[in-house]
Amino acid sequence: QLQESGSGLVKPSQTLSVTCAVSGGSISSGGYSWNWIRQAPGKGLEWIGYIYHSGDTFYSNPSLKSRVNISADRSKNQFSLQLTSVTAADTAIYYCARLTSRDAFDIWGPGTMVTVSS
Amino acid sequence: SSELAQDPAVSVALGQTVRITCQGDTLRSSYASWYQQRPGQAPMLLIYGRNSRPSGIPDRFSGSTSGNTASLTITGALAEDEADYYCNSRDGTTNVMLFGGGTKLTVL
Numbered sequence: 605q606l607q608e609s610g611s612g613l614v615k616p617s618q619t620l621s622v623t624c625a626v627s628g629g630s631i632s633s634g635g636y637s638w639n640w641i642r643q644a645p646g647k648g649l650e651w652i653g654y655i656y657h658s659g660d661t662f663y664s665n666p667s668l669k670s671r672v673n674i675s676a677d678r679s680k681n682q683f684s685l686q687l688t689s690v691t692a693a694d695t696a697i698y699y700c701a702r703l704t705s706r707d708a709f710d711i712w713g714p715g716t717m718v719t720v721s722s
Numbered sequence: 723s724s725e726l727a728q729d730p731a732v733s734v735a736l737g738q739t740v741r742i743t744c745q746g747d748t749l750r751s752s753y754a755s756w757y758q759q760r761p762g763q764a765p766m767l768l769i770y771g772r773n774s775r776p777s778g779i780p781d782r783f784s785g786s787t788s789g790n791t792a793s794l795t796i797t798g799a800l801a802e803d804e805a806d807y808y809c810n811s812r813d814g815t816t817n818v819m820l821f822g823g824g825t826k827l828t829v830l
Contacts, residue, residue, distance in 0.1 A: 639819075649757075649765065649808055651819040664818055699764055703819070707812050708755045708770035715764050 606700050606713035614694075614720050620687040622716055624700030625680070632657055632678055637703045640674060640685045642696040643715075650696075654703060655683050690720045726754075726809055726822035733828040734799045742825045744792045744809030751814045754792035756785060759806045759824075768807075769794060796827075804829045 610622030624638070631638055637654040644650075653663035655674045663669045668687075676683040687694060697715040704710050726746040734740035744754055753772060757765035767776050769785035782797045792811070796803055809822040 641821075648824040649810075649821040651810075651821060662817060704770075706771050706774075707753070707810075707819070708767055708776075709757070709765070709810070710767050710770075710776060712764040712766070 606702065606711055608698060608700050608713045608716035610698065610716050610718060612716070612718060614690055614718060615722050616691055616720055617689055620690050620694060620718055620720070621684065622698045622700075622718065623682055623684045624713055625682045627681070630678075631655075631676055631681055631683060635705045637662075638674075638676070638683045639701045639703050639709065641699045641701055641709070642694075643699070644693075644696045647696075652685065652687075692720050694718070695720045726811060726820050728807075728809060728822035728825045730823065731826045731828065733830055734796070735830050736801060737798055739795065739797045740799055740827065742794045742796075742807050742827065744794075744811075744822045745790055746811065746820065746822075747790055748811045748813045748820060749787060749790050749792050752811045753787065754785065754809045754811045756783075756792075756794045757808045757810065758803075759808065761805075765808060799827075799829050801829050803827060 605627045607625045614620045637656045639654040640652040655661045663672045671688045673686045699715045700713045701709040702711040755770040756768045759765040768783050773785045784795045807825045
């Protein structure tokens with residue numbers, strides 16, 4: 605199971621932080637990557653990036669890449685997303701999801717809503 | 723840049739068969755996975771690989787690919803199938819995971 609938590613309201617230009625707690629398995633287990641995906645209100649899904657079980661990270665398109673950091677805390681079996689210099693366009697539900705070796709997001713968290721507003 | 727294109731909306735009569743499509747160059751070399759999202763819920767994996775279903779997904783959901791088009795077929799649509807459906811695939815050149823824009827399915 606995956607469960608997101610984070611800053612529900614963030615001011616413009618500040619840093620958004622969300623964490624995904626993983627239960628029922630270890631994020632250090634081989635064969636999986638741990639992903640962040642977001643969905644703006646009324647819009648579709650946008651993949652942000654992942655951290656691999658080895659600790660390697662990979663981020664999405666250039667418009668986000670420069671502002672994104674994904675990290676893991678293996679002692680707590682959780683991984684986190686930080687997004688800097690946020691604007692209203694970053695307002696979204698943020699989901700964490702596990703990606704299998706067959707490129708399937710097989711487990712999702714329920715999502716956490718983050719609103720960027722002054 | 724690579725992208726996956728889906729029809730924004732599709733409708734089907736109760737009990738009939740519907741096909742939801744996803745077009746993109748990445749599909750020539752990578753399989754699509756399909757997700758169902760009901761209002762207020764997280765997406766749920768329906769189909770991955772050539773045509774595999776996770777445990778618990780009914781066999782009325784199936785997937786196929788031809789050329790640059792992936793399809794999700796629902797055979798005998800139920801009222802509970804009314805939802806948004808998203809395709810996803812890996813861009814083999816950039817390794818970016820792409821999502822289609824989503825298709826809203828209405829069951830009449």
